[in-house]
Amino acid sequence: xxxxxxxxxxxxxxxxxxxxxxxxxxxxxxxxxxxxxxxxxxxxxxxxxxxxxxxxxxxxxxxxxxxxxxxxxxxxxxxxxxxxxxxxxxxxxxxxxxxxxxxxxxxxxxxxxxxxxxxxxxxxxxxxxxxxxxxxxxxxxxxxxxxxxxxxxxxxx
Numbered sequence: 001x002x003x004x005x006x007x008x009x010x011x012x013x014x015x016x017x018x019x020x021x022x023x024x025x026x027x028x029x030x031x032x033x034x035x036x037x038x039x040x041x042x043x044x045x046x047x048x049x050x051x052x053x054x055x056x057x058x059x060x061x062x063x064x065x066x067x068x069x070x071x072x073x074x075x076x077x078x079x080x081x082x083x084x085x086x087x088x089x090x091x092x093x094x095x096x097x098x099x100x101x102x103x104x105x106x107x108x109x110x111x112x113x114x115x116x117x118x119x120x121x122x123x124x125x126x127x128x129x130x131x132x133x134x135x136x137x138x139x140x141x142x143x144x145x146x147x148x149x150x151x152x153x154x155x156x157x
Contacts, residue, residue: 028151034132038128038132039128039129042121042125045124046121051080054074055074055088056088056094056117057118058070058074058108059108060114062109064099064107065107066106067081067082067085067096067105067106067107068105070085070108088114092111094114095108
């Protein structure tokens with residue numbers, strides 16, 4: 001398979017002028033796939049993937065999210081979140097504790113090892129994002145983030 005200078009396979013880059021390339025849903029899905037690939041590559045050295053990194057990042061915040069909150073925020077099936085937490089817990093990166101608000105539920109918190117790994121992984125993720133978004137100015141990146149927050153977290157008033 002030949003590639004063009006951007007690293008895109010020539011077979012795919014030839015299609016970027018197809019009408020589908022103007023479809024907002026397609027563009028969001030493709031941008032997400034590109035971002036996830038870059039993130040997974042940046043996280044490989046830490047034996048993490050974007051989804052497990054996301055759970056760890058939320059656990060590091062100190063907010064002690066419940067498993068249910070994690071599933072809702074990440075838009076994942078609760079069983080997927082349980083599997084991600086199981087793996088992080090097995091590695092000593094997070095701990096489950098009873099939720100003081102609801103003893104039937106668990107909250108997730110990062111361990112010292114989890115916080116340390118998160119800091120190292122975060123630096124690699126940020127470096128990967130800078131490389132992936134090299135065509136965007138800092139103003140463009142900030143505007144893109146603002147617009148994506150509007151789409152990702154619509155005002156439900």
